[in-house]
Amino acid sequence: QKEVEQNSGPLSVPEGAIASLNCTYSDRGSQSFFWYRQYSGKSPELIMFIYSNGDKEDGRFTAQLNKASQYVSLLIRDSQPSDSATYLCAVNRRADSNYQLIWGAGTKLIIKP
Amino acid sequence: SQTIHQWPATLVQPVGSPLSLECTVEGTSNPNLYWYRQAAGRGLQLLFYSVGIGQISSEVPQNLSASRPQDRQFILSSKKLLLSDSGFYLCAWSSTAPGELFFGEGSRLTVL
Numbered sequence: 334q335k336e337v338e339q340n341s342g343p344l345s346v347p348e349g350a351i352a353s354l355n356c357t358y359s360d361r362g363s364q365s366f367f368w369y370r371q372y373s374g375k376s377p378e379l380i381m382f383i384y385s386n387g388d389k390e391d392g393r394f395t396a397q398l399n400k401a402s403q404y405v406s407l408l409i410r411d412s413q414p415s416d417s418a419t420y421l422c423a424v425n426r427r428a429d430s431n432y433q434l435i436w437g438a439g440t441k442l443i444i445k446p
Numbered sequence: 447s448q449t450i451h452q453w454p455a456t457l458v459q460p461v462g463s464p465l466s467l468e469c470t471v472e473g474t475s476n477p478n479l480y481w482y483r484q485a486a487g488r489g490l491q492l493l494f495y496s497v498g499i500g501q502i503s504s505e506v507p508q509n510l511s512a513s514r515p516q517d518r519q520f521i522l523s524s525k526k527l528l529l530s531d532s533g534f535y536l537c538a539w540s541s542t543a544p545g546e547l548f549f550g551e552g553s554r555l556t557v558l
């Protein structure tokens with residue numbers, strides 16, 4: 334079992350709809366959770382992070398965390414073609430006295446006009 | 447504001463040749479610095495990270511090395527490239543918040 338799992342996609346969503354991206358993790362000691370967006374051929378950029386159970390909203394983006402079920406989601410409302418990208422989930426956990434960031438392989442999202 | 451730059455953006459190198467990728471950060475002091483590699487369709491693999499000048503931690507044993515000669519400069523090197531070294535190399539920095547990374551533009555390496 335991978336430590337951080339994402340459906341590779343592609344996930345196809347019509348323009349204006351809600352895109353829902355999911356990520357599950359295996360280590361219950363994980364403490365913080367991040368969503369990065371990566372356009373094709375470009376470097377990742379941080380779009381959301383969440384530390385506590387529940388929802389966190391930022392504009393059209395909502396991150397949802399459920400530690401009991403060990404999953405974190407990213408919702409994109411009013412999807413736009415410019416949202417088409419690969420979305421990487423990253424999970425931060427303690428490893429000895431340090432933090433270790435574990436990455437999922439990403440979900441490719443396609444927004445259809 | 448903080449900026450990060452890495453170069454070169456693309457390079458094609460023969461097997462057995464040396465490699466040097468450079469990364470610099472501006473607008474912050476004592477950043478944590480990282481080198482990642484991303485193979486096609488894969489997640490990010492941490493290669494090295496540094497919490498200060500001369501302090502390098504290696505995550506994956508390989509023929510690559512890293513150095514941090516100055517506070518905001520991070521260099522990835524190899525004496526002899528392998529075919530398996532091909533990939534997209536990313537430099538990143540963070541402040542004290544673990545996980546909140548800011549990436550450079552990336553360097554795409556093809557080893558032939």
